[in-house]
Amino acid sequence: MKAYLLYEAGGTDKLTLGEVPVPALKNGEVLVKVKAIGINPADTIYRNSDAFITHIFGEKRPVIMGWDISGEIVEKAENTDGFEIGDAVFALLQNAGGYAEFVAVNVELLAHKPENIKFEEAAAVPMAGLTAWQPLIHGMNIKKGDRILIHGASGGVGHYAVQIAKYLGAEVIATSSGKNRDFVKSLGADQHIDYQTENFWEAIEEVDFVFDTIGGETLERSIDITKPGGTIISILALTKEEMMARAEEKNVNLRLWGLQFNGKDLRAFADVLVRGIIKPHIATIYPFTSIAEAHQQVETRRTAGKIVITV
CATH class of the missing domain: 3.90.180.10 (Medium-chain alcohol dehydrogenases, catalytic domain)
Structure with a gap:
């Protein structure tokens, strides 16, 4: 072959x-x-x-x-x-x-x-879908009406995260470049922030959850706009101890999530695909x-x- x-x-x-x-x-x-x-x-x-x-x-x-x-x-x-x-x-x-x-x-x-x-x-x-599915489904207790900020919402992982969050009943605030605004809104995002022209930490009030695909300053700034008791999950390696300390000081649960090779999760994802909930x-x-x-x-x-x- x-x-x-x-x-x-x-x-x-x-x-x-x-x-x-x-x-x-x-x-x-x-x-x-x-x-x-x-x-x-x-x-x-x-x-x-x-x-x-x-x-x-x-x-x-x-x-x-x-x-x-x-x-x-x-x-x-x-x-x-x-x-x-x-x-x-x-x-x-x-x-x-x-x-x-x-x-x-x-x-x-x-x-x-x-x-x-x-x-x-x-x-x-598979990889992008489960990278979004696993933390949002298993790592966040998202309830109807909760507010979630999703970074990199137009990307492979991000575009699934927006749809999953809406499926769970969340109010979705999404960041991407301005050229992808219409695409991100079409996924179901309630609010779009152009990271090239706006500072998200100045544009929105505190949120319950943050899903991070960017890292660096974006992740650090996300701590500032997460409610005490809220959760931030990043799919990128966290290397700064001071970042974890800042989150702990504010009573924000900051976690790194690694992809799990799991057919059970993929079959659950297939079920929402069958129903047309996620595309x-x-x-x-x-x-x-x-x-x-x-x-x-x-x-x-x-x-x-x-x-x-x-x-």
Whole structure:
């Protein structure tokens, strides 16, 4: 099968299209013929860092990257009840391997693709969708009428966070660039703040929750506008002890949230997709041969929604 092989970290030229054997199935796995692949900022970060590659794959080289896939089951091993050959599925792959024509997936990570969305839309969900879903659903006790500030609301993670927060009944205040205002409002945001022309900490009163995808000064300023007893969850590493101390002093719960590879959460997300409550937004679809261009687009950090590859 064809797959993109990474022999060493570096630029997009390091992604080499080659031939490798189709994966052999282990107990509990199905073989998925890949139809579409989601590209995330994490993909570009890992591609650029030998330390990250080694952390994930060990010393093995070459490696096959790719965490978000959708496709069709073409083979199954033992203990794969609930999934059959021919089923349309999508997954967040714990051990990567998605930049390929076929991938072996443990059914614990798998969800059926809703019939009302395309393979490309399904591939746009797993990493970004769960990065928003898990902290908002499991990390925040959001009640109807609570006010939440979502930073980076037009991005892959942010555009899901806005929709999830509205689904939970929150009043959503969202930050993005002015050019994405209409897009963010179309997701359900009640108020939009252009971070390029406005200071959010001056534009709004205290909120109950903050979902942070930016970090740095944005995260620090968010402490100032969070109510005592409120919660801030950041998906970026918190490195400043004084930031945590400031939050504690104000009685604000400041937490770092790491993505969990969890098929149960993906299946719960699939349920809201089936009901049309949340809709993936795809900015651009690239062919399999243009994966380098897809990475380059993601690296601009200016994409509204998601970038997807068709196979």
